[in-house]
Amino acid sequence: MGTKQYSLIGVGVVLIILLALLPKAVITDNTASTVEGNQTTTQTEQHSEDDGHDHGNNNVDMAAAHSDKLPADTQNILDSLQDQFGKTKGIDNKANVANKAYDLLIRMNKFDRAAEWKLALYGAANNTEDLRLAADAYYDAFTFAMSDEKSSKMATLARSNYDKYLKINPKDLNSKVKLGMTYVVSSSPMQGITLIREVLTEEPDHQLAIFNLGLLSMQSGQYEKAVGRFTQLKKLYPEDMEARFYLALSLKEVGKTNQAIEELEFINKNADSEDIRVTSAQYLSEWVN
Template sequence: MKKSQLILIVLGICTVAGLYALPKVVVDNEAGTTTVEDSQAQQSTDVAGMHENELSSENRSEADGFKATLASTQNPSELSAAAKSLAAIYQKEGMFDSAAYTLEKALMVNASNLGLVEEAGKAFYEAYSFALDKAKVEALAEKTRTYLNQVLEKDPSRLDLKTKVAMTYVSSANPMQGITMMREILAEDPQNEDGLFNMGVLSMQSGQYKRAAERFEELVKYHPANLQGQFYLAVSYFESNEKNKAKAQFEEVKKLTQDPMILESVQTYLDRL
């Protein structure tokens, strides 16, 4: 399991796509209008200034070598390879914004490489998912849309990328745009794993726990190996005061993992039932 997935599970309700910053909108009922505010402030955010983290000693020497390559070459293939390798080191150490910025730098001389564009977009989305500062969330969301939309223009069938773009809108001044996109995804593919998961998470965030449980029930029906979905289904039952269902579901989660951090989190909920 990826470190990021483990963190998301242990945090409980606090999950992907900047939930701390999300407005509390109604997700699964008829939507009203929302106020669109001026978003120009995010354009002045210096994304490059967000990348001053220090690497651990065991990775620093290798990273310095890739940085040297990035600084000395204009060869697109060499630059892309070095950027991907350096980004992988940053991601390994949880420096997701640094990884995204590194890939973006490679695009400056390799902008036509659609694979690299996609990697940069995904990296910015991962950074966005863990960002808490409002200005940083907005800047990283904009970067995510910039790159992933380039891929979607070439291949609109990429629902995996469309769900990421949709989630970035949920924390914007017009959250219903993202929710509408997510509904469109599920209308096209009712079993879409990311779509069901994210709609469940958004329902939780807005306090619609019964509706969240329905979404997660669908998710685990079609994707039983989705551990996050299994866990959030149990949490949704818990918050809906469905104690018997919550207990049974938390016990089910215990069968799916041996990770002590997850088991400790599950036991905390079980002790409260």
């Protein structure tokens, strides 16, 4: 699996914020010792069909869509598209309208509002790709939420939609990993770890699964294990600059400062993303002096 699909990083966000966004209560005491251990305890958590949105409804949930105030001109565009979506006949025409709204909101990082449009389109067309994109948008909203309350709400919505999508497409391992991460921040974190481990059992070199286990090791202070995970990614996907960035941070934590500096220097020289270059340069300026 050579295609990287990290919803966790990007969209102009400085990389180190990611670790801060993982709730501190995720891994404590018992779970800290089993994240990278051999325990594979599975916890069962029941979810009802209505713990998210009604996906059979082909209307955009405008109550939720108006939860974040947008510039007046942008809101006017969305209102117009909402009206068109309701009046337009034919799936292709509805898809054209919905995708315009979705693309606009994604560009503005309004992920939960974008998800509403994909769910409306899924209700109209029953295309599972729209369901997956809605789940991904909620996942991005969960990842970048700036409050625990919104993070929890978005994780729940992402989980509900991934659950439904994976019942139809159980072989989508990226979605299974993301589903696992939504459980990690729930009251059943080990259920999430188990899901991610199941992905690695099926595909030992799965990029997103290894990456997230590395992040979870960092979050729980298990930096030696994080070094192992990110080193594995470095060998498998040497151009994965995000993994190398977190490898550098983990190496520094275990006292291997020279190796950490080498990783950051490599990133500074080779990364395409300005965000990661700037962040690496900031760390270099601190570590070298």
